[in-house]
Amino acid sequence: MRQGSKGDRQGNINMNSRFGKVAIVGMGLMGGSLGRALLKGKTAKEVMGIGRNPKKLALALEAGAATGVTTDYKEGFLNADLIVFGVPVRDIPELFRRNYGLMGSCRAVTDMGSVKETIVSEIEKIENGAGRDMNLFVGSHPMVGSEKTGIANSSPGLYYGGTCIVTPTARTDKKRAAYVRDFWESAGMKVVSMTPEAHDEKISGISHLPHLLAFMLSNMQEQTIRKNSVIIGNGFKDTTRIGASNEKIWSGIFLENKKAVIGDIDRTTAELKKIRKIIGASDEKKLQKYIRNARKLRESLNK
């Protein structure tokens, strides 16, 4: 592997285009921000933006997120070194299946989905079933993003400094996995490896459950938000910021990670029962201990 360079938050990496042509499927917030970072940092020589909507693709081109755009996967994948799927999780396996035959020349295929087990196993089935020895896919989850969507909200600095989880399995080609790791490091990310199963369980707790609680909080306070929003302060706003996230993306994530998410809902219900008991008993000592522990944990994340 060539030596990685970390660049800076503005996307200035100057790697002399070490990744020749990168094809990105989906030019929304994630794909658009990635394309802009790769081009601004000269990490890739060419970025091909692939999507269904020509108007949105034109906006991506205009925003400097791609050197070329197309609705045609054959043209888009031609001579690509790396293919990155930046579409909602439920669309990834099907788009992979439909276009697998066009990926032959690339060094690796990855994605940016927030769920890994179902995506990786479905794609491995496709790769196995193809009857050829070509395990192109390496699952990725760059843990950056925004509650906002679309190229208009994209930013070339979105990835820099964030953490990307890569989820190779026993079937994953080691060289391709190293290539994908190298790619994310070149975009300025810290890279961590774990199994798809471990990813889904951990991310359910630290990302999917907080999103679910944020959606829930806003819905529970519908009357106050509609009729009396003047009394809503910054605490509520921060806690629910991610609750302004997109319904298509997040219904897909919850359903693809159903098992872990339901496990976390059940753990939450049990934890609420425990807190209810402490408050019900006016056990100030236990309650202070519970809050102090939470405070110290949260403060440790600021360091």
Added chain:
Amino acid sequence: MRQGSKGDRQGNINMNSRFGKVAIVGMGLMGGSLGRALLKGKTAKEVMGIGRNPKKLALALEAGAATGVTTDYKEGFLNADLIVFGVPVRDIPELFRRNYGLMGSCRAVTDMGSVKETIVSEIEKIENGAGRDMNLFVGSHPMVGSEKTGIANSSPGLYYGGTCIVTPTARTDKKRAAYVRDFWESAGMKVVSMTPEAHDEKISGISHLPHLLAFMLSNMQEQTIRKNSVIIGNGFKDTTRIGASNEKIWSGIFLENKKAVIGDIDRTTAELKKIRKIIGASDEKKLQKYIRNARKLRESLNK
């Protein structure tokens, strides 16, 4: 009432000290920020900081949060026009009771507690029991703050632009209530009136429950926070920011507002059951509808 002036976020109000002497009990984040705003904006001529700890009082004086400090309530309250309690909710009624005899000369007494029903009713009992016609107290809850505490984290701009809920009752002296409203408006706040009961119920949902969920989320993710914090992103951090709040303050709030908080815990459990059912049934349409409603509500708070 004199004409209110809104000043600016830097606390520049220049009202020629329309509130002569304001005594603030408790020179922490809330009391310290208030003192700094009143002096910087010349809203008060004198701010007397009252507390137990001479070292902390000296820091408040140094920070420009008071023109004088004392541990002696008699000295502190002497000739005060307004007395403001800025201490944890559970300490307010007892401090009021102990020092009620020293408040004779002032135009009003108020507080900044996040719970109102227990505080207001306990203080009204004290005022009733005193056998004299002197209803000094008007409950307030300026809905600003921070997960941080202490004079070192105080800011003269904390109150400006925020909302303050004032909770007069049938017993409250109307002139004193108007005086307290005027005071918060002079500090640049929007002022809303409601009963203590309505306050506690609404604030439980939009502030106490979000805090409780933030504490809970950090405690549930203790292992990941301790061992794998590199994978924790901004979503979790924003959602749990208020979960770094102080245990003495927040155990007091939960216990003083026990009835409403337990009601909200039960509503949360019921809501989680509803969401669990939708996810369990893989009802994508219902799930998208649920999230879309939440997204639109949350987006409306950005306007």
